[in-house]
Amino acid sequence: MPKSISTASAKQTMALGFRLAKQLKSGEVLALIGDLGSGKTTFVKGLAKGLGVKQPITSPTFVLLKVYPVTKHKAIKLFIHVDCYRVAGIELSKIGLDDYLGRPDCVVAIEWAEKIKQLPRHTHKILLAYDRRAGGRKIKFGQKSKKSSSLKISLMAVTGRK
Numbered sequence: 001m002p003k004s005i006s007t008a009s010a011k012q013t014m015a016l017g018f019r020l021a022k023q024l025k026s027g028e029v030l031a032l033i034g035d036l037g038s039g040k041t042t043f044v045k046g047l048a049k050g051l052g053v054k055q056p057i058t059s060p061t062f063v064l065l066k067v068y069p070v071t072k073h074k075a076i077k078l079f080i081h082v083d084c085y086r087v088a089g090i091e092l093s094k095i096g097l098d099d100y101l102g103r104p105d106c107v108v109a110i111e112w113a114e115k116i117k118q119l120p121r122h123t124h125k126i127l128l129a130y131d132r133r134a135g136g137r138k139i140k141f142g143q144k145s146k147k148s149s150s151l152k153i154s155l156m157a158v159t160g161r162k
């Protein structure tokens with residue numbers, strides 16, 4: 001299994017998010033971690049599209065989170081997009097996620113998740129980094145804890161590569 005996958009354009013990063021959406025079962029929390037402009041929102045846009053979110057995804061500016069209805073999934077009914085860029089280290093309980101975490105019908109994607117003091121144990125990490133090529137990004141999937149392996153999101157399943 002490759003350690004990371006390279007995308008050559010925003011379109012490819014979106015496509016990766018789209019494919020990940022198809023692997024989601026219910027109640028997953030995804031932490032998107034990467035420098036400014038590394039493609040976190042782009043990935044989230046693909047994810048939302050894959051779940052059948054109809055509204056355009058825009059970065060939450062004055063609010064920390066936005067909630068979108070999901071239309072294309074049996075179990076998942078809401079997609080919650082969080083952006084912690086403007087906060088400087090925050091407790092999970094202060095984000096307003098309490099109503100959504102742990103609910104099987106909600107998927108939560110958090111940009112700048114490293115600013116949250118303690119992420120839920122079952123959080124899946126998605127790391128994005130600039131590649132040497134112009135327009136290139138390297139994207140890595142990881143899990144915060146081994147205990148979360150029941151929520152199988154494998155890079156192989158998302159990329160179709162071994």
Ligand SMILES: Nc1ncnc2c1ncn2[C@@H]1O[C@H](COP(=O)(O)OP(=O)(O)OP(=O)(O)O)[C@@H](O)[C@H]1O
Binds near residue numbers: 009
């Ligand atoms: N391979 C790529 N993957 C993702 N975005 C790319 C890629 N190549 C170029 N881009 C461009 O880089 C920018 C990434 O912006 P995006 O808002 O997704 O990043 P971000 O990590 O959410 O930024 P921020 O830290 O401000 O939240 C977009 O303008 C996008 O078109």
Ligand SMILES: [Mg+2]
Binds near residue numbers: 042111
């Ligand atoms: Mg962003």
